[in-house]
Amino acid sequence: MTYPPELHTAVATHPYPLVFATVSGAHLYGFPSADSDWDLRGAHLLPARDLLGLHEPAETLEVNRDERIELDLVTHDLGKFARLLLKRNGYVLEQLLSPLVVHTTPAHAALMDLAPRTVTRWHAHHYLGFSTNQWSLLEKEERARVKPLLYAFRTVLTGIHLMRTGTIEANLIALNDTFKLPYLNDLIALKVGGAEKEPLPDPLDRYRAEHARLMADLERARDNAPLPDAVDERVVNALSDLLVRERLATP
Known part of the structure; x- marks a missing residue:
């Protein structure tokens, strides 16, 4: 994927050293509209002096830019x-393992190597909760939109896939290569060819039973998952050692 130059500028002007920056949101999930914003996610390193004083450090940095693109x-x-x-936390797993990489480092590679060993059967609760909230x-909504419906299906399918395989797949098109749900490709095409707030042309009731069925499948996949508790x-120690090494190496 070719990224807009604004993404590279955001990385280059970040006030702290970046461990990684990847694209999340609709571009990662496989259904961006022409007017979709760009969601850039990642991790940075605060200098040790910011952590040693009396003041509570700001561990999360958020920047919103509305220039040629919304970032x-x-x-x-x-x-x-x-x-x-x-x-x-499924969010950070998806961000860490996103194939849409704008910036990477050896520490990012080390984190990705450890990521599969952080997955437990209880990650299912993240996806059950997220999909429930989207529904x-x-x-x-007075008139249901395509985007939250796709999010509801994307999260439950990602959760099932994670429970069955221990691996993250956040792209709905790739997921549907496995699940082969006939209505999803039409919904994706509608979102990609339309607007970010594209209304759903069908009654929501058409999808209610199907979503409930998949949620039940996710619960069964959790119960039968070949994953640790x-x-x-x-x-944990390996992650801690990585953090200490990177922190000590940061000016």
């Missing part, structure tokens, strides 16, 4: 990112 940049300090990685948003302490 939303969010990065966490590596320490916070590592803690989130250990808390069955709730749909129920509240907790992260091995050796993985």
